[in-house]
Amino acid sequence: MKVDLHIHTTFSDGRLTPAEVVKISHEMGLRAIAITDHDTVEGIPYAIEESRKYKNIEVIPGIEINTYYSDQEVHILGYFIEYNNVELKKKLSDLLQKRIERTRKITEKLIQLGINITFEEIKSRAQGPSIGRPHVARALIDKGYANSIEDAFDKFLNPGRPAYVPRYKITPFDAVDIIKLSNGIPVLAHPGxxxxxxxxxxxxxxxIMGIEVYHKDHNMEQVKYYMNIASEKKLLMTGGSDSHGETPLLLGTLDIPREFVLELKYEKNKCCM
Structure with missing residues (x-):
């Protein structure tokens, strides 16, 4: 059974809608996928609704929360979260407002640099509520100020570049608490x-209850290393493509053991109901 436990949609910085992700996943023969958009759960209901059209695909409600620790970015995944949890939605709404404020400040800096761009143009690149630097980058590409996402970041958006604005920072420990608040399973993303x-x-x-072992940026040596850590520390193991709908499509390209999903379910039923 093929699975993919790390997928982004248009509700954060992906290029495929939740429905498109489910449809393509079904066509590829995936039996379980996790929607793990950055700091939002708003795309999950659309993915679940689409999955009802098919017999053999399960949508796991998830999230990926962006955090900072000691001046480095650390991402925390959450699985089997109760995505309608009121407290969770309040926390995520606060994070969303900080994202919007940051994007407005980035826009102001770009305008000061003489770039003809508006916040509304950037927002139009985001089909969901979440907005961030990738949407700014796409607007810059469309308006001819950059050749690619990487070029836009290198020219304007990375730390030290003229339009960079620091992110509102929460800690990985905050993210673990937020995920557990919604009875989800917190997992460290792409430790490599x-x-x-x-x-x-x-x-x-x-x-934290798990660690992402398989990831598109992990080589086999890293996979074995993090498997050993998970076994030694009795952590759950997960894996996923971290697909953003790119070309060529990464969705479903990693060989993720089906047992990872079964173990997540077992732990959810044991500890988080």
Missing amino acids: LLGKKQIINELIDYG
């Missing part, structure tokens, strides 16, 4: 991308 590894042990001590 972390520069400072001490956060892994700190999160384990704090109560």
Whole structure:
């Protein structure tokens, strides 16, 4: 059974709608997928609704929360979250407002640089409520100020570049709390991308329940390394493509063991109901 437990949609910085993700996943023979948009759960109901058209695909409600620790970005995934939880939605609404404020400030800096761009033009690139630098980058490409997402970030949006605005920062520990608040299972995303590894042990001590072992940016040596950590620390293992609807499409390209989904379900039923 093919599964993919890390997928983004147009409700954050992906290019495919939730319905398109489900349809393509079904066509590829995936049996379980997790919608893990950045800091929002608004796309989940659309994915679940689309999945009802098919017999053999399960949509796992998830999220990926962006956090900072010791001046590095750390992402925390949440699985089987109760996405209609009132407290969760309040926390995410606060994060969304901070994202919007940041994007407005980026827009102001770009205008000061002589770039002909408006916040409304940037917002139109986001089909969902969440908005961020990737949408700014796409607007810059469309208006001829950059050749690619990477070019836009290199020229304007990365730290040290003229339109950079620091993100509102919450900690990985805050994210673990937010996910547990909604009776979800918190998992450390793509640990191989972390520069400072001490956060892994700190999160384990704090109560994170899993670690993303398979990821598009993990080589096999890293996969084995994080599997060993998970086994030693009795953590759940997950994996996913981290697909954003790019070309060529990454969705469903990793060989993720079906057992990961079964173990997530078992843990959800044991601890988080």
